[in-house]
Structures are given as C-alpha cells and as structure tokens.
Amino acid sequence: MTTDNSGDVRLSGISKTYGSFTAVHPLELTVPQGSFFALLGASGCGKTTTLRMIAGLEEPSSGTVHLGDQEVTHLPPYKRPVNTVFQSYALFPHLDIFENVAFGLRRRGIKSVKKQVEEMLELVQLGEQARKKPHQLSGGQQQRVAVARALINTPKVLLLDEPLGALDLKLRRQMQLELKRIQTEVGITFIHVTHDQEEAMTMADTVAVMNAGRVEQLGSPTDLYENPQTTFVANFLGTSNLIEAEVDSKSGEDIVLRAGGGKLVLPESRCGAPTTTGGKVLVGVRPEKISLTHADDAGEIAENRNRITGKIADSSFIGVSTQYVIDSPVCPEFEVYAQNIDRDPRLVPGAEVVLHWNPAHTFGLDAAQD
Numbered sequence: 001m002t003t004d005n006s007g008d009v010r011l012s013g014i015s016k017t018y019g020s021f022t023a024v025h026p027l028e029l030t031v032p033q034g035s036f037f038a039l040l041g042a043s044g045c046g047k048t049t050t051l052r053m054i055a056g057l058e059e060p061s062s063g064t065v066h067l068g069d070q071e072v073t074h075l076p077p078y079k080r081p082v083n084t085v086f087q088s089y090a091l092f093p094h095l096d097i098f099e100n101v102a103f104g105l106r107r108r109g110i111k112s113v114k115k116q117v118e119e120m121l122e123l124v125q126l127g128e129q130a131r132k133k134p135h136q137l138s139g140g141q142q143q144r145v146a147v148a149r150a151l152i153n154t155p156k157v158l159l160l161d162e163p164l165g166a167l168d169l170k171l172r173r174q175m176q177l178e179l180k181r182i183q184t185e186v187g188i189t190f191i192h193v194t195h196d197q198e199e200a201m202t203m204a205d206t207v208a209v210m211n212a213g214r215v216e217q218l219g220s221p222t223d224l225y226e227n228p229q230t231t232f233v234a235n236f237l238g239t240s241n242l243i244e245a246e247v248d249s250k251s252g253e254d255i256v257l258r259a260g261g262g263k264l265v266l267p268e269s270r271c272g273a274p275t276t277t278g279g280k281v282l283v284g285v286r287p288e289k290i291s292l293t294h295a296d297d298a299g300e301i302a303e304n305r306n307r308i309t310g311k312i313a314d315s316s317f318i319g320v321s322t323q324y325v326i327d328s329p330v331c332p333e334f335e336v337y338a339q340n341i342d343r344d345p346r347l348v349p350g351a352e353v354v355l356h357w358n359p360a361h362t363f364g365l366d367a368a369q370d
C-alpha cells in the first residue's frame with residue numbers, strides 16, 4: 001500500500017536574513033500531509049516570512065523546501081501545488097461570487113466550471129450567494145469566498161496568513177470552527193499563521209510556537225499548554241504562575257523542591273530541568289488548577305497536595321469564576337481562577353489563604369535556560 005505524502009511540507013535548514021538581520025534562523029520543520037498546522041507567535045517573530053518561503057513569495061537565504069518528494073525551493077509560486085489566503089480577501093469587486101471562485105479554473109482554460117464551482121460554494125456554505133457581488137457579503141462570508149477561490153485549483157497545501165485578522169471576535173470564533181470543518185472535509189494540509197493563541201489552539205492539530213525567528217516548541221495544543229518547555233511558551237499560551245525553587249531530594253517518581261521555606265512536589269517526568277540536588281527549577285502551575293482555602297481551614301487540605309501560603313491582594317468577579325491575585329513569599333502576584341461554586345465569602349482582599357493543587361498539575365522549567 002502506498003501512502004499519499006504529496007501534501008507533506010518539509011523545511012530543512014531554511015532561513016531568511018535581511019542584511020545583517022536574521023528574520024528566520026535555520027529551521028527544521030515537517031508538516032505531515034492532511035494536518036492543520038499553526039505557526040503561532042508575536043508580531044515580528046518570523047511566521048509570515050516562513051509562510052512566504054513555503055509559498056515561493058520569498059527566496060530563502062539557505063536551506064530547502066520540499067512538498068512531498070518534490071523540491072520546490074526555487075520554483076515560482078504558480079508552479080507550486082500551494083495556494084495562499086491572506087487577511088485582505090482581495091476578491092474581484094466587479095465579479096460576482098461564482099465568477100470570483102471560477103477565476104482560477106477559467107485562467108487555466110477550463111470551460112465547464114459549473115459543477116466544480118457549485119461544489120466549492122456548497123463546501124463553504126455560500127451556495128445561495130453565488131450571484132451576489134463581494135460588497136454585498138459580510139466579512140466572514142467574503143473570507144469564505146477567498147478560501148473557496150484558493151481551494152478550487154485543488155492545491156496540496158493551503159497557506160493562511162492571519163486570515164481572520166480583520167473580523168470581529170464573534171465572527172472570528174465562528175470562522176475558526178468553519179475553517180476547521182472545511183479542512184477536515186477537504187483533507188489537505190493547512191498551515192495557518194496567527195498571533196492569537198486561542199485561535200491556534202482551537203483549530204490546529206499541531207502548533208509551532210515561534211519566538212525571535214526560531215521555533216521554541218512544537219506540539220499538540222494540549223501538550224503545549226500542559227507541558228511548556230520554556231518560560232516563553234508557558235507565558236504565551238495562557239497565564240502561568242512561576243515559582244523559583246531548588247531541588248532538595250527525590251522521592252520515588254517525584255522530586256521534592258524547596259521554595260520560600262516550604263516544600264513542593266513535582267513528578268520527575270514533568271520536569272524539564274536538571275533534577276540533581278541544588279538544581280534551580282521554575283515550578284509552573286496554571287491559575288485554574290489551584291484551589292484556595294482560607295488559612296483558618298488549612299487543616300482540611302489533603303496531605304498530598306502542593307501548598308503555599310499567601311494573602312489575597314485583589315479579586316474580580318467575572319461571572320463563572322473569580323480571578324484572584326495573591327501575594328505570596330514565593331511568587332508575587334500569583335494568579336488564581338476559582339470557579340464560583342460554593343465560594344467562601346471570607347475570600348476577600350486581605351484574607352490569609354492557602355493555595356493548593358495536585359502535584360500532577362505542576363510543570364518544571366529550567367531556570368538557567370533564559
């Protein structure tokens with residue numbers, strides 16, 4: 001049995017320099033056929049440059065690009081089985097939706113386009129809008145036309161450069177699900193560039209977090225969130241509380257750490273730092289994994305939980321949960337999101353509290369790496 005790998009994207013040592021500035025450091029990256037892959041990072045980290053090198057819109061300074069078994073490094077964009085959707089939809093304003101989508105087929109000299117265009121409009125759920133002009137559609141609908149137009153030539157890979165950037169939040173969320181559905185239906189490789197961590201996590205099977213021209217970490221959204229390997233990734237994907245600690249000893253599968261006169265436990269498998277005694281570890285825990293107990297009730301907390309003491313500095317009620325900021329000797333401005341079920345009325349600013357959590361919900365970062 002042969003497996004189709006024509007939609008694999010392989011970047012080997014690909015880099016981009018502008019004069020003395022390196023926008024993308026030599027990058028090794030393989031995106032498997034049929035995956036929904038996101039390049040995620042802050043503005044200027046090199047994600048668009050990387051995408052443009054895959055598209056052929058930017059010449060790499062070094063390295064090679066392969067699509068399946070074919071090397072395309074020096075092929076012009078139109079000779080690559082790739083298409084790109086940009087933030088600006090760039091639809092033809094004088095053509096109706098049908099003709100916008102048909103454009104790529106007509107340009108290739110294909111005469112009977114009706115069936116293909118209708119199928120494509122069905123795919124993006126715009127069958128009813130075929131005879132409208134772009135300005136008669138909403139932003140989200142126009143972006144779906146842009147996707148249909150990019151897919152009609154059956155590319156092996158679709159590149160999406162911040163395609164939802166111009167939409168308001170509600171429409172963005174709808175379109176995220178819509179793009180995911182379309183990708184699952186067509187089954188080709190999607191590579192999506194975004195600076196929005198929620199967007200990347202909602203849509204992609206695999207996310208590459210980029211920082212200053214390098215991929216800091218690659219993984220599934222859950223893996224990146226639960227097992228960040230650098231402080232940058234820990235902070236870029238959600239909020240992390242980071243506690244400076246030092247390795248004291250090992251106990252079975254766990255490491256015992258000292259932090260501000262107290263003790264914390266971390267499963268060794270979740271520690272990305274050296275675990276020898278005296279080693280410095282940044283212990284991370286997400287705000288929603290923490291429980292808050294009033295100091296008077298500290299005796300009720302189960303023995304096997306990590307715990308630190310603190311004082312509530314601030315709290316804000318945000319409906320389903322309350323966000324607390326806790327001052328603690330080991331981590332100033334510790335953030336805790338507590339669900340409002342059975343909320344203790346004593347948990348107000350000034351109250352002495354104990355923060356506690358399951359050690360399995362802790363990760364350890366190498367304090368020396370940054």
Ligand code: ATP
Nearest residue numbers: 018021023041042043044045046047048049050195
């Ligand atoms: P954004 O989300 O703002 O588009 P990005 O992560 O996509 O950011 P790139 O557009 O890839 O970032 O740019 C990476 C870096 O390379 C930036 O510092 C940018 O200023 C620089 N850069 C991009 N194109 C050029 C160019 N043609 N000449 C010089 N520098 C450039």
